Amino acid sequence: MKTGNYNRLWRWHFYAALFIAPLLITLTLSGIGYLFYTNVENKAYDHLFFGKNGTTEKLTIDEGIEKVIEQNKGYSIAKVIVLDDPYNTRLTMTNKDGDQKYVFLDDHNEVIGTQNAKYTFSNMMREIHSSLFVGGTVVNYLVELAACWAIFLLFTGLYMTFKGRAFKKRKNPSKRQKSKKWHALVGTIITIPMIIIIFTGLPWSAFMGNFIYSAAQNHPSIGIPTLKQQPPTSDMSEIPWATRKNKAPSSEGSNEHHGGMTMSDKPNQSAMMSIEQLMDKVDEAHIQKPYSIIYPATEEGVYTVSKGSNTGVTGLDVSPYDEMTSYFDQYNGNLISKVGYEDYGILAKWFTWGIPLHEGHLFGWPNKIINLTVCLSFLLVIFWGMKTWLARKRKGEISAPPVASKGVSVSFILFMVILGLLMPLFGLSLIAVAIVEGIIYLTNKEKKERMAS
Structure with a gap:
């Protein structure tokens, strides 16, 4: 890039940092919290995860589930999570309003306790990290x-670090120069790992994430296998003739991590295979x-047993190599x-490797x-960047970097186009920034012409 680009990139770097720093700090802190959610939850929910009811009588898993349904009127079972010892079994329940709760069963399938799914540590950290605990399309895009x-x-900081030496x-560097040096040094070191962390998180984003997911669905050879997108159906001949025409309940959305499925009730419960029998079949399948x-969502649906x-x-x-989804006939x-x-x-x-790396x-x-x-380190880079700005900031002024005096170069346009293509939402935002910069440039030019005349 030409020397004239330095001021332009510095100016864009400055304004971008100024406006998004609060968001970046929030995302980074919530990301740190999510890094250790398993460690926090193992301690915070010790009784639910590992506790015992104390009852000597041992129930079957299905008897335990029936007991849970009786105790939680208006809720139905959507998912049974079977964990390794010493963890207790966790049931996911939902109601018609979409509210969700977790119920834990000990090794005797007796109820240990209940959680409001919305306020578990992991779900709260994830909601803050992905949607600032507000939700909505606009916030997700933001x-x-x-x-x-x-x-x-990160890219422009790298350029300015080496271009600006x-x-x-x-000799005898000022506090501002020291802050600038640390800002540049740490920023340079973490550029590659930070970009990896960001890009491995984008598959779950609103705009780019949907684009990637759609590409994976539409092209099974490079993405998601058709079988996973379109699960098979159960053998309808297994349904008793008397109940075959009963209307199956509808399924509703769930926020179990980044997706999932929730049912209002089990279809044709009298004809369905019990969970205990299904678990025996799961064992037989190794x-x-x-x-x-x-649970199946309809009469034709299947039991989905998955490891993620x-x-x-x-x-x-589990390890990415062990991830799998299997389908069992519900009858x-x-x-x-x-x-x-x-x-x-x-x-x-x-997806399978990147997301756990990100998490x-x-x-x-x-x-x-x-x-x-x-x-x-990223938080320190933000801190030193702010410190550098405040050290040169004049009282009552924003002290932004000067407007570039030279026109836009081909290398600058090429750099922006490449980033815009790699990150479409960023590309759209560039149009807005370019319009603002154009207005400022024309306004300043007009002022200079008036002064000259």
């Missing part, structure tokens, strides 16, 4: 836009704990089909420590 502009800040040794069982690498449920995550329990990691396309594999549990504690270090 969060994604902040992530995109963070990448712009920020590491040049100076599917080991932990796994989740999702990014479930958002303490104790449920006879036969394993109909199964799709695993090896069947995924390159995009789906990216900090892909390779255990080292992953958490690396992510934590990068996040804390």
Whole structure:
């Protein structure tokens, strides 16, 4: 890039940082919180996760579920989460209003306690991180836009560091120069890992995430296998003739981590295979704990038994290689089909590896420590950036970098176009920024012409 671009990039870098710094701080702190949600929940919910009811009588899983339904009128079971010992079994329940609660059963299938799903530590951290606990399309887009502009800040910061020779040794450097040097040094070190963290989180974003997910669905060879998109159906001949025409209940959305399914009630319960019988079939299929069982939504639906690498449920995550989704007939329990990691396309594999890397549990504690270090360093970069600005800021003025005197170069346009194509929402925001910059440029030009005349 030409020398004339330095002021322009500095100016854009400054305004971008000024406007999105509060969002970036919020996202980084909530991301740090989410890094350790399993550790926090294991301590905070110790009784629910590992406690015992104390009753000596042992119930079957189905008797335990019936007891739970009786105690929670208006709610129905949507999912059974079977975890490795010493974790208790967790039931996900919903009502017609979409409210969700978790109920825990001990090893005797007796009720231990209940949680309001909305206010668990993991769900709260995730809601703050993805939608600032407000939700809505506009807020989701705002969060994604902040992530995109963070990448712009990292790239432009890298350019200015080397173009402006920020590491040049100076005799008796001022406080501002010291802050600028630390801002540049740490920013340079964390650029690549921070970009990796941001890009592995974008698949769950509102705009770009939907685009990636649609591409994965529309092109199974590189994305999500058709079998996972369109589950098979159960054998209708297994349904008793007397109940075959009964209307099946409808399913409603769930916020279980980044997706899921919730049913208002089990279809044809008298004809369905019991959960205990299904678990025996799961064992026969050599599917080991932990796994989740999702109820059928209709008479034709199937039991879905899955293992995921990014479930958002303490104790449920598995290695990406072990991720799989299997489908069992709801009437006879036969394993109909199964799709695993090896069947995924390159995009789906990216989801499977990238998201747990972003969340900090892909390779255990080292992953958490690396992510934590990068996040804390990013906060320091923001701090030193603000400190550098405040050191040169004049009282009563914003003290923004000067407007670039030269025209826009081809290299600058090319740089922006590439970033805009890689991050479409960022590209759209550039149009707005360009319009504002154009208005400022024309206004200043007109003032100069008037003064000259």
